[in-house]
Amino acid sequence: MLRATVKSLLARKLRLVLSGLAVLLGVMFVSGSFVLTDALGRSFDNMFSSAMAETDVLVAADPAIDVSELEGEAVPGLLRSADRDTVAAVPGVAGVVGEVQADGARVIGADGKVVTSFGPPRFGANWTGETGGLELREGRGPSADDEIAINVTLAELSKLKVGDRVGVLTTKPKQMFTLVGVFGYEGGLPGRGPVHEVRFTEPVAQELMLGTPGAYTSLSVTAAPGTDPAALRDAIRGALGDGYQVQTGAEAAAAIADGFKEALSFFNNILLGFAGVALFVGTFLILNTFSIIVAQRTKELALSRALGASRRQVIGSVMVEALVIGLVAAVLGLAAGVGVGALLAEVAASFSSLVLAGIGLPLAAVISAFVVGIGVTMIAALLPAVRASRVPPVAALQEVATPDRPLTKLTVSGTVLGALGTGAIAYGLATDGDAVLWLLLGGVLAAFVGVALLSPALARPAVSVLGRLFSWSVPGKLGRLNSGRNPRRTAITAAALMVGVALITGVNTIITSADRSLRGDATDAFQADLIISGQGSPGMLPTFDEALLPKMRELAGVRSVAAEYNEQAVIDGEPRMATAVTDLPTVVQDFSLVAAAGVLSQPAPGEVVVGESYAADSGLAVGDTVTARLPRGEPTTFRIIGMYQATPFYGGFIFGPDIVPGMRTPAPSFAYVRLADGADAAAARKGLEALLVDSPEMLVEDTGQFLDRELGESAQLLLMIQVLLGLAILIAVLGVINTLALSVLERTRELGLLRAIGLSRAATMRMVTVEAVVITVFGALLGVAVGIGLGAAVVQGLADEGLKELAIPWSQVGVYLVLGALVGVLAAVLPATRAARINVLSAIAHD
Amino acid sequence: MTPAAAPPLTRQRVETAAARATGLWKVYGTGEAQVIALRGVDVELERGRFTAIMGPSGSGKSTLMHCLAGLDAVSRGQVHVGDTELTGLNDAGLTRLRREKIGFIFQQFNLLPTLTAEENILLPLAIAGRKPDQQWFRTVIDTVGLGDRLGHRPSQLSGGQQQRVACARALVSRPEVIFADEPTGNLDSRSGAEVLGFLRRSVTEYGQTIVMVTHDANAAAYADRVVFLADGQLVAELTQPTPESVLDTLKSLDRVAPAGAEH
C-alpha cells in the first residue's frame, strides 16, 4: 500500500505542491517569529551583560509604580545620597557610582524641531566618565552645568555638532546647553540599542530628569578584589534593609534583558496570531485538496478495496500522504522560517544599533514547525480519509456519477456552530475577566467554521445570482455552470478567502465605528475652540511650561484656558492614570461632561471626581475616600465629591492641581482654549504659538485638526493589520489556484470537446476566469458579511465603552469586493492558460 | 523512408469535394520511437455523400480523420475542407474552421454534463454567436426523435440518446462535413441502428456530408462508399457496400497487407 501511496503522491505533484505551500507559509511564519525573537533576545542578553561588565552589584529602589508593560508605564523609585553613603560603607565595596537615568530628555535638533523617536526611550543621564563600555568619540564629557554630551545615534539624527548651543526639554521647560562631546559604545556602536542619550553633569541630571536634588536611579557598585559579588550583594542588602532591589551585575543584566524579552514575546504572540490565521486558512485548502483527490481516486480506491484492502488501509494510505506533505512542508517551512527570521533580525538589528548575537535554531521553532505542519495537515486530511474508506468496492465497476450528497447535515451543524460562536462572542463581550479573550477567540473560530459549513448551501443560490452577471456570453455561462457544479468544493475554496476578508472587514468596521463615534461625540461635545496638545513618541506625553498659562489667558481674544496634567499613579493599590485639571467647570463645559452624582466643581486639595462606571467597578460612592500615590509624592487620601458619565475622553479620576508636584513632569500636557465671542481665531492661535516657541512639540489646533491627527494613528494600525492578514488572503488565493487547476485537470476531455466544437483559446480562458471570479467574489461576499457581523457584534458589546455608533466602511467593503474579483482573475491565470493549451485530441482519446 | 506510391483511388478532381487530402503523411515521434501512421494518403470526400473509413486496428483511421478535421497537424501533404486549405492555419484559424465548417461525433463523452440536451445541441451555434434557424432546429429534433428529452441533462439520458443528441448537435449548424469516429462503438446494436439510420437520413434527405470511422461491417453498409486503410495507406474502396461485401474486402485485406510494417 505504501508504494502505491508514494506513486500517487508523485503523480499529483502540482496539487500537492500548492496545498503544501499553504502549510509551508504558515510554518514559516511560526518558526520565523521564534527565530527572530530568539536572536534578538540573545542579542539583548549580550548587550546588557556587556553594559554591566564593570558592575559587581547594582542597587535600585523598589519601583514607585510597579506595573507591567501592558498596564502602563512602570516608574522606578529613587535612591538618595544617604543610600549611597550606606552602600559605600559596606565592607568589600571598592567604589560606588551613582547613576541617574530617565526617559524624556528631548533634544531640539539643528532644524529647530524636537528629535523624535518611534518607541525607544530618549534617556537623560549623568556623566559618569568612560565606564561601562562608554567611549568618547569626539570632545569631552560635560563638566559645567550648561554642558552636555550626546550619543552618536542622537548626534546623527539631530545633526548637532560639538560646540553647538542645544535646547533640551526635560521635566523642566526648555534649557540651553553647549554640546561638548559625542560618545558611543565599545564595538563601534552608536548607542546601547536604538536609544537616544543626553548626558548632563550629575546635579543637572538629578534636577532635570528626576526633579529631586541628590537622587539616583541606581548605584553601580564595584567589589574590592577578592570579594564575591553574591556575598557583597547580601551584605549590601543587609545594610540597606527593605525597599531596595540589590542584584549582582549578572542578575541585573538578565533582569533588564528579561524586560526587553517580555516586550519581544508580546510581539512574538502577535506574529503567532497571524500565523494561526494563515494556518487556519491553510487547513481549508488542505481539506479541499484531499477531498478532491479522494473524489478523483474513487475508482482506484474502490479497486484496492475490491482487491482486499481494508478500510483501515485506505485511511492509512490517505493519512500517510498527509504525513509526507506535512513533513516536507514542515522541513521547508522551518528552513524558510529561519531565513525570514534571520532577515528580519538583521533588519531589526541594523535599525536599532544592536550587535546581533547570531542566528540560532531555538527548540521552540523546531517543535512548533513539526507539530503545526504535520498536525494541521493530518487533521485536515482526516475527513477526506474517512470518506475514502467508505467508498464501496462496487464503485470500481460502475461509471461513477458522484451523487449529490444532501447538505442537510452540514447546514444544520453549521447553523448550530455559528449560533454557538455568536453566543460565545456576545457572552464574552458582556462579561469581564480572563476568559473574555478565549471566549472571543473561540467564538470567532466557531463562527468561521459554522459559516464555512453553511457555505455549500449558500453556494448554489449565490453562484447562480453572481453568475448571471457573466451569463451574457457563452464562456461566462459555462464558467458559471462549472462553479456551481460542486458546491462543496466551491464553498470550501470561497470559505478560505472568507476568513481573511472577514477579519479585515471586522477590524475595519470596529476601527471605523470607533473613529465615527469619537468624531461624533467630539463634534457634539467638544466646545473648546483650540486645543494645545503634544505630538510626541508613544508613551510619553509632551508637556509645556506651566508658567505660560497666565500669559495665555492674557492674550487678546482668549476667554479661558483650562490646563490638564496626566501622570501614572497608584490609586487604592491599582495602577491608574491620574488627571489633574486647573479648571474643572470649564473642562466640564468643553467636553459636555454630565454629572451622575455629587457636584463637578473644581476639586479642592484632597478632593477628586471620578467616572461613574469606573467608580461602580470599584464599589465607590460620593463621599468615599481613595488613597492615591504619585511617582514623586507620598500616599494621600482624597474624598470623592462628584461622579460624571464617562465619555471617550474622560472616564477616570480627575484631581485638582494639588497632585501636580507629585508628578515626574509637573507640567501640563493639554490645554483647552475658549475664545471670546467674535475674537480673531487666527490671531489668537498665532499668539498661543508664539508663547509656545520653546515647546516645539506642542501644537495649537482646532477640534477637527486635533481629531484628524489623533485618529490618523488608527488608520496606520488598520493598514498594518491589513498587510499582515494579506498572508491569509495569499494562502486563500493558492487555494483558488489549486481548486481551478484540479477542475481543469478533471475536465480535460470536456475542454477538448469544447475546443473541438469551436471554442477559441481566449474563450476557454475566459470560461475558467469566470469560474474563479465567481468563487472569489462569493468568498469576498461571505467574508464581508461575516466581517460586518463580527464587527457589529463587537461594537454592540463595547457600546458602554463609548462605541455608540456602528459605522460600516462601505467604500472599503466595495474595495474588498473588487479586490476579491481581481484576486479571482489573478488566480485564474495559470489554470486558464493550462486549460487553453489542452490538446483538442485529448477529448477523443479513449482511455 | 521512401514514400511508397499509393494507388490514387479517386483520380479525377471532383468539384464538389467537401474535404480532400493529397499526399498526406503523418509521422509520430522521432528516432527509435518513430511511428508512421499515414504514408501518402490521397482521398477525396464528395459533398452530400456518406463515406465510411475501415481498416484493421492501428491502420491509421482515426489519424486520417483527425488530420482531415484539422484536429492534428499533418507531417507532409495537404488537407482541404471545402476550399480552405488547412495546412498553415494557426489555432485561431482552425478554431474558426471547426466552428463554421465541421461537426463532430465522438465515440464517447460527447456532451457537457452541466448543460441540458437542448443547450448541448445549440452549443456550437452559441459559441459561434449565431442564431439557430428554428425551423431547421425542429426538423433536426424531430429526425433524432428527442422532442420530449430536450430539458434533460446527459446523465439522465441513455447512451443511445446521448449519441443522438451528439448527432443533432453536429447537424444543427449545417457544417460542410461531419466527422464521426466510431459513433456506435459504445452502443448496443439497436441503439446503434437508430443512430446510423439517422445519419443515413440526414445524408439522403438533407444532403449532409458525413465521414465515419467504424469497425463494424453492418455500420459501414449504411454508407455510400467505404474506403479501406491498411498500414497507413488506402488499399481498397467499395461503393454501395453491403455487410457481406465489406466483410469480404476486409478478409482479402488481411491476406494482401499484413499489418505492422514499421521501420
Ligand SMILES: Nc1ncnc2c1ncn2[C@@H]1O[C@H](COP(=O)(O)OP(=O)(O)OP(=O)(O)O)[C@@H](O)[C@H]1O
Ligand atoms: N499520439 C500518437 N503518438 C504516437 N503514435 C500514435 C499516436 N496516435 C496514433 N499513433 C499510432 O499511429 C498508428 C495509427 O493510429 P490510429 O489511432 O490512427 O489507428 P486506428 O486505425 O484509429 O486504430 P483503432 O481501430 O484501434 O482505433 C498506430 O500505430 C498508433 O500506435
Ligand SMILES: [Mg+2]
Ligand atoms: Mg481509432
